[in-house]
Amino acid sequence: MRKILVFAVTAALVITSGVMVVAQRRQVMLDKVVAVVGGSSILYSELVEYSEALVQQRRQMGYTSDRDPMHESLEQLLQQKLLYNQALLDSVEINNNDVNSRIEQYLQMLIDEAGGIQALETREHMPIFNYREMLRARYEEQAYAQAMQNQVIGGVTVVPGEVERFYRSVGKDSLPMIGEQYVYAHITKFPASMNEAKQRTKERLLDMRERVITGQTKFSTLARMYSMDGAALYGGEMQPAPSSMYVRPFAEALEKLQPGQVSEIVETEFGFHIIELIDKKNDLYHCRHILLRPTYTREELMQPARQLDSIARLIRLDSLTFEDAALRFSDDALTKMNGGIVSNHDILARQGAYDGARLTATRFLKEDFGMEGGKALEDYNALMRLKVGEISDSYQTMDFMGNQMCKIVKLVEIIPPHVASLRDDYVRLEEMALMAKRERVFREWLDKKIDAMYIYIDPAYRSWEFENRKWLK
Numbered sequence: 001m002r003k004i005l006v007f008a009v010t011a012a013l014v015i016t017s018g019v020m021v022v023a024q025r026r027q028v029m030l031d032k033v034v035a036v037v038g039g040s041s042i043l044y045s046e047l048v049e050y051s052e053a054l055v056q057q058r059r060q061m062g063y064t065s066d067r068d069p070m071h072e073s074l075e076q077l078l079q080q081k082l083l084y085n086q087a088l089l090d091s092v093e094i095n096n097n098d099v100n101s102r103i104e105q106y107l108q109m110l111i112d113e114a115g116g117i118q119a120l121e122t123r124e125h126m127p128i129f130n131y132r133e134m135l136r137a138r139y140e141e142q143a144y145a146q147a148m149q150n151q152v153i154g155g156v157t158v159v160p161g162e163v164e165r166f167y168r169s170v171g172k173d174s175l176p177m178i179g180e181q182y183v184y185a186h187i188t189k190f191p192a193s194m195n196e197a198k199q200r201t202k203e204r205l206l207d208m209r210e211r212v213i214t215g216q217t218k219f220s221t222l223a224r225m226y227s228m229d230g231a232a233l234y235g236g237e238m239q240p241a242p243s244s245m246y247v248r249p250f251a252e253a254l255e256k257l258q259p260g261q262v263s264e265i266v267e268t269e270f271g272f273h274i275i276e277l278i279d280k281k282n283d284l285y286h287c288r289h290i291l292l293r294p295t296y297t298r299e300e301l302m303q304p305a306r307q308l309d310s311i312a313r314l315i316r317l318d319s320l321t322f323e324d325a326a327l328r329f330s331d332d333a334l335t336k337m338n339g340g341i342v343s344n345h346d347i348l349a350r351q352g353a354y355d356g357a358r359l360t361a362t363r364f365l366k367e368d369f370g371m372e373g374g375k376a377l378e379d380y381n382a383l384m385r386l387k388v389g390e391i392s393d394s395y396q397t398m399d400f401m402g403n404q405m406c407k408i409v410k411l412v413e414i415i416p417p418h419v420a421s422l423r424d425d426y427v428r429l430e431e432m433a434l435m436a437k438r439e440r441v442f443r444e445w446l447d448k449k450i451d452a453m454y455i456y457i458d459p460a461y462r463s464w465e466f467e468n469r470k471w472l473k
Contacts, residue, residue: 034047051070054072074464075468080142083148085453087145103136176428178425180414185322185342186326186408187407189331191300193296198294201272205273220235228271228292235288240285242284254275254285257277272292301406322339342379383409391408395408446468447468
């Protein structure tokens with residue numbers, strides 16, 4: 001919902017919060033302060049937990065390191081604490097709803113695993129609310145650290161000349177291998193009843209709005225029951241934020257409300273909303289919302305599937321080319337004029353990172369499918385059944401906004417694994433050059449902050465291996 005671009009954490013930066021809390025049990029008898037950064041301390045138990053989580057993560061990734069995991073974990077925790085403290089000094093904001101959602105999801109997983117709340121409390125030797133607050137402290141610290149890091153490197157970009165210099169600076173023997181890539185085309189169809197489905201969705205929201213306005217049901221109750229947004233867990237409540245943090249139609253509706261008022265139906269790229277303004281302080285809007293997307297019956301979803309299967313049969317019989325079919329029948333405006341060839345243009349546009357044709361890629365690695373912000377896993381599953389030139393049967397999937405649709409795909413080309421070249425792999429090399437530049441900018445920033453911030457490391461740990469010796473000031 002919020003227009004916040006979160007950058008992936010590079011190696012040697014912050015471990016993701018899901019891994020960070022794998023081993024939560026405190027080793028009370030062994031606890032001591034290992035280090036202090038700003039106003040935050042690192043306990044021995046925290047260091048052990050982090051190290052165990054790091055080893056587990058590496059095993060899952062099939063990756064090993066020459067460094068002692070305890071030494072590596074101490075340096076990463078020092079870095080996380082510094083980022084956290086600097087974020088507080090700089091008044092960096094985080095998405096508390098996202099933090100709360102992740103806490104509750106993780107806690108529910110632990111409850112299910114333990115066999116109930118009481119079983120979890122017995123296992124962890126503490127009441128559930130204490131355990132939740134312990135998780136909150138961990139997750140919030142990591143969220144602030146991530147936000148601070150994003151602020152440092154978020155504005156870093158590279159120009160073509162920098163990409164070429166990066167490529168030339170890498171020795172031939174050190175050039176990265178690019179894995180097998182796929183070029184494919186698609187034809188997409190939404191249900192013909194989309195307008196009817198949208199109308200049904202609006203009518204549901206109108207009924208909810210009427211129930212709130214007449215006092216029959218609380219807004220928060222309806223949000224918990226029906227909203228398709230992550231904030232549903234909190235009655236649709238969003239953290240106070242300026243209207244600029246929301247997409248424009250949502251922001252415009254929000255700005256017209258007085259505290260206690262409920263908006264008319266608002267359509268955005270995410271679906272349909274009604275919004276309740278809780279209060280407004282200065283330029284911060286505190287609101288709730290209910291999000292619904294159009295839903296379809298099985299028969300309504302089968303209609304575009306049957307149409308696409310008919311189109312696929314005609315193409316296989318050479319009665320119609322895939323390119324002509326895409327132009328005539330596809331609902332995807334981005335690809336229909338280009339023979340249906342799929343690119344990353346939609347991903348770049350949604351991230352606000354589109355910067356001209358040079359960034360557009362039509363080759364996709366296996367790992368580009370099924371990842372957040374990537375192509376649909378259903379596309380990859382369909383492509384794996386095809387030979388070059390073949391066309392899939394229809395299948396159901398969703399677009400970026402979660403709208404249901406059907407599609408068929410054609411496997412256009414498979415590019416075998418090869419050493420990266422500037423001509424064929426510019427976008428991949430640009431990503432590598434950007435990552436290298438961001439890491440350099442971050443390291444320079446980190447060195448300055450280490451010099452300026454109070455840091456204490458217990459003498460027993462000062463002989464450990466540190467990549468950045470500045471920690472030992």
